[in-house]
Amino acid sequence: MTSLFLLALLSSLVFVCAIYIVHYRGNFSPLVQDERFDLAMASKALPVAVDPVAAGKRLYNTPGMCVTCHQATGQGVPGAFPPLAGSEWVNGTEERVIRILLHGLTGELKVHGGTFNGVMPAFGQGAGGFNWSDDRIAHVLTYIRQEWGNKAAPVEAAKVTEIRTKEAARGSKSWTVAELEAMK
Amino acid sequence: MASQSNPSGTSPSSDESIDASLRAPVSYFAASGAGWLLVGAVLAVISSVKLHAPQFLGDLECLTYGRTTGAGNVALLYGWGFNAAFALSVWLLARLSRGSLPQPALLMIAIFFWNLGVAIGTVGVLWGDGTSLEALELPSYAAPILFVAYAFIGIWIFQVYQFGRIKPVYLSQWYILAALFWFPWLFSLAEIMLFIDPVRGTVQSIVHAWYAQGLSHLWFLPIALGGLYYFLPKLLNRPINNYPIGVYGFWMLAVFGGWAGLARLSGAPVPAWVVSAGVSGTLMLIVTWVVTAINLVPTRLSGRSSNDSSGSLRFFSVAILALFLWAASTVILSLRSVAEITQFTLVLPAQSQLFFLGVFSFVALGGLYHLVPRILGTEWNSRALISAHFWLSVVGLVIGVAALTVGGIKQGFQTNALGGGQEAPASLLSVMQQLLPYLSSQTLAATLLLVGHLLFAVNLMLTFRKAGCCCCCISRSSASTGFTGSKEAVIR
Structure with a gap:
């Protein structure tokens, strides 16, 4: 019974962690410090127009x-x-x-x-x-x-x-x- | 892995011969541990005072805040923590595998060098040679001494298991033996990657976070868990509630204990996935906490103390409580939304105090209160002093952790509000000024702990005197005076 409970706990933790990592992976980019940072959006904004x-x-x-x-x-x-x-x-x-x-x-x-x-x-x-x-x-x-x-x-x-x-x-x-x- | 919950060999003569072989080194560990505990507690009080009264001892360069904090950490972690951990692990391994310590004199020499390394480290930090890395403040010239001394101590402690007569491995031994191998791995890698051949910028902070948390998760915690898994069933005369699942907790700690440290970097300039990996490691450790809870809590609640002549059971009870509070806090504080508020505030020192002073130190103190009479063959000099030490430590711990946690949460909210908003504080300075009462409470807590530890040291010294031994004697002969086999618990 306890083992079953532990198995369920372990599985759900693996599930949660997998979602967490995917959600907060920051594209696994070494340059992304803030996971809310969107590389695609950022690249569009990158060329800064200099007057x-x-x-x-x-x-x-x-x-x-x-x-x-x-x-x-x-x-x-x-x-x-x-x-x-x-x-x-x-x-x-x-x-x-x-x-x-x-x-x-x-x-x-x-x-x-x-x-x-x-x-x-x-x-x-x-x-x-x-x-x-x-x-x-x-x-x-x-x-x-x-x-x-x-x-x-x-x-x-x-x-x-x-x-x-x-x-x-x-x-x-x-x-x-x-x-x-x-x-x- | 044996499924039996405890080895059952209890022949008194063998206990006595084991204890006799351990008498000198464990006394040495206990005495030097107590000494470092005092040094660390004094330095902790000084640094705590400086946080709300900066002019205190302000003219002494060697006692500036950065130095006393670092030196205090060195004395507490490497002086008290390691000596106590060594004492516990060698005694537990000897008891559990029924092995005596070969050549205690050589172990004594290694202990001497370990303490020499800690002394050089502490003085070096006060001198101004410390590093800026928490838990690794040791100047780099002290580290090799510690490493070599550790190698000898570790090998010697391992020998006790190696030459023991009982081979089935009890869970306490799993934890302790693993910790004996984990620490040199952590320490040597951290020293090499941070000082000897430093890695580049950001990677240093990742290595440091891994080491600092690894020291808790993979050294102090396994020793504490090993102690709890041994002392609870022994003192309560009850088997561990669900022993077979204990091993899962061990393996989860082994796999994810190192990863969990990376969660400390939340909000730091490291790649986002590193923090995510750390948070996931922290979440996976929930399995360890649940297994530990299933095993220890019912065991503790079900039995009444049967042979707790030195009152160490209450230390273990507090340690279990602190363990689960701390475990919950690691999980909660690792989450990004919470870390946004609490990261880099007083909550973090509160958390590390809760672990080191609450979990590890309480197990170590309880263990020492239990094993010193057995080693010396005489009861503690004063039970009243033990009680006083216990209550001072508990009150000091509660005040300190509570003050820092509440103050830290407040600090986090206010610092985040600095950018604007309705109740934005005027400046960072005003945020800091609001912390003063909490920091003063922390000084009160540190002082209570200091007084408590002073009582412990005095009691230990008087007990040594009562046992008729100076702490540096290497005599193996007179260990069994006044020691009767009936005191030894018959463990189920």
Whole structure:
């Protein structure tokens, strides 16, 4: 009698435990800590949309970055640093701005009729560069191309990747205006 | 597995020769156990006071809360717990398999090294070398000493069974022999995976939970159950209620005892299935609890004490009660919906106190009260002291466990309400402040326990003196003075 009772108890416990484990198994995934977490739902929610303008604004205004020379107003410093607002370089073809950001720019430059002769540092890879990712470069370019009245098209990270690959051989050598003007 | 409920060999001369061979080592176990119990109880009082009066002894670096708690745990678990478990297991195995202890002197040396390891561990923790892992606070340099000493002690205790004259294995022996093999498995794996060659991040907490709960389920609990399965029928002169099913309880504990520990990780950053496996293990152990209840409760209720000259039966009764309370609490607290409230609150120390101080310590104390007179061949010096110790321990246990449980549940609800809601407390600090009365009650409880254990130690010392033996003598000759065979129970 007692043995029968124990058998029944054991069977029902096995039954309960089986249901419990199936219910709370968390897909047996090593990454699921909370069993209420649904992998299928989570994967749909995963790609987080980043607002390139907001991300670019944060990068632009990081102390020591773009804002140091080009100023928060995008006006630059007359005679020293060129303005970005309304600049034909910023609003022009993305081929040029991406290259400027990746490798830097030296030599004489004319913007809005003003002449500048400074050094724009490289933000891509290579010696002296800031090692920014393609995403970051695309974000900050999208920001400056759409802020302060600029109305140019956003820059895609894929385009940055493409140019970075194409110019890989260039290393950390800065661009000159003459080289860039040769491009369309 | 023999179906007989107890071995029946009761020739007085053989009991005497067995007890004589055990006299020195068991006295040593009992004396050092009592000493560590005192050390642990003092440290427990200090850490308990610090929870509601942090300035208490606040200037002493070696007595900060983290260190006294860790050192207290080491002294209680490895000092008191293990010495008492060794005393019980060697005596029970000797009695049940009718074997004497070969070469007690070698066992004495091993006991010395075990105590040395515990002493180094306790001082090491106070010194600041402790680890942050509950139940494994021992500094890593103390662990090898303990392990080697354990190996000798374990082998020696096993010898008693090996060379015994009665081979059928009684359930108490199942539990004790299994525990003797389970502990080195737990301890060596935990030491290797946590300290010697540490596994990575999350796995460490899983290994630790397995060890901490395994120490209860696979070491202290089997020793306690082994003791209860022996002492109850013996003291009450009644057979175990339904002996044949006892073995199922044993096997369920053997299979699921280790798994059950993972339920401790509920809410911790480990994979969800690990916790589910732990909860399932805990649920499967219900079979063990039911079997134990079917066997022990009717046995306890049916008989009147016949030869309980030292009053150890009441210790076992409390232990049985505490065992089922604790078992129920492990099942209830493991469930996720409950753990959401109680996890990481004072309920957990309440639960471990209920087990270690309520279940294991009461069986161990009852066992020592029973076996020390037989080993020494003289009655306890004072029965009044035994009664005082019993009542102080019971009151201390009840106050401590109740205060921590109630306080912990309150703490859990309030902490969960911190995020918002109608009766959200102002801050975590205000939640903590509401716990102060419960923590003060815990100090009262720890003090009562300390006084009780002090009485136990004094009584033990006086009894040693009465028996005319200093606790370190290795004499085998004078054990039988004043010992009559009639005192020995004829067990059915």
